[in-house]
């Protein structure tokens with residue numbers, strides 16, 4: 001291929017960018033992004049509607065940071081490109097590592113662009129490194145698909161037009177157009193895994209397998225296709241099984257085992273339960289498949305628990321230190337809901353036989369179980385613990401199930417389960433307890 005990459009770039013301009021005219025280049029000042037900016041500035045001659053701007057993210061990590069800003073500024077002034085300098089403060093002690101935190105802040109700065117398209121300069125060698133890094137990290141299908149050429153980012157399109165070109169091609173282009181760039185000294189530090197691959201492993205691969213980049217990129221393409229197919233199947237399975245915030249266990253178990261795993265992970269992700277080890281998900285599914293209807297498999301992930309509750313899977317927050325709370329119901333309507341934020345749930349009253357209105361209008365307490373409580377039922381006094389068990393409330397929810405009692409501490413009801421015969425009225429209110437996610 002010719003060292004001038006512009007004809008090829010113009011010919012392969014993605015269809016989904018047609019009609020978009022405001023492009024902002026992520027300009028580090030290094031070789032790759034200088035080549036990218038040069039290409040887009042030259043593309044303006046052929047597509048006069050293009051508005052090109054640039055953003056340089058100043059991380060303040062290097063002693064040369066100010067010099068990089070000046071370099072970017074002088075090139076942009078020469079090429080008549082407005083430059084935005086975003087100063088961020090990277091936490092050198094960030095738990096995810098300084099590089100990852102810098103990257104996060106960079107993407108936040110990109111997301112603030114007023115342009116329609118954010119353009120980054122990752123190329124074929126970067127793609128090969130990314131895929132290999134993911135492989136060495138044990139990444140799944142999506143991770144091995146590498147970086148997409150186009151994706152959305154906070155309402156913008158993120159475009160990586162140089163993925164098809166090797167670093168060598170960019171170097172040839174830079175030489176042809178006599179570009180000047182800065183070198184980031186941290187790129188040679190082989191303590192970073194990516195740099196170790198770049199400087200120690202890739203040259204060896206290139207020596208023995210000169211076409212290794214194209215091969216890795218081809219594998220990434222296969223993976224991206226497989227990943228898109230999985231996404232389609234998972235989206236259909238999710239739509240089939242979603243029930244409000246819950247997920248229908250029967251729909252889940254009707255799927256093949258492999259689809260169960262994918263859809264459960266996707267649903268957990270939707271519910272904000274990220275990063276669950278796949279083997280724990282598999283074990284939970286195995287228990288769900290084997291467990292009898294009444295048994296209660298649970299998956300505890302940090303402060304939440306995933307449980308089967310009334311035929312659906314639900315994610316519940318585990319709560320400690322629940323306190324008694326006095327409440328006054330507004331008994332005006334047939335159905336009435338009272339949110340109880342400190343208990344993470346909602347009391348729902350329905351006038352279909354339950355606590356007598358006379359008792360309720362004096363107010364009641366919502367209190368945690370202490371153990372050993374009894375509730376009067378038509379057949380005599382019953383243990384609260386047993387009633388909860390018989391109602392199929394999973395053990396971890398039982399611990400945080402509220403009791404309703406009057407001001408003297410007399411037990412009135414176990415919401416959703418039973419009302420005391422002492423205060424039962426056929427015209428009374430039935431309490432339901434709806435734990436929130």
Ligand SMILES: Nc1ncnc2c1ncn2[C@@H]1O[C@H](COP(=O)(O)OP(=O)(O)OP(=O)(O)O)[C@@H](O)[C@H]1O
Nearest residue numbers: 026027028032033055056057058103119120121122
């Ligand atoms: N300081 C910066 N300011 C603006 N853009 C930058 C800056 N650093 C990097 N970029 C942009 O991001 C591209 C990729 O750089 P680099 O590989 O260092 O970043 P990354 O965001 O970590 O990439 P990846 O998505 O591969 O993890 C650069 O070619 C450039 O377009």
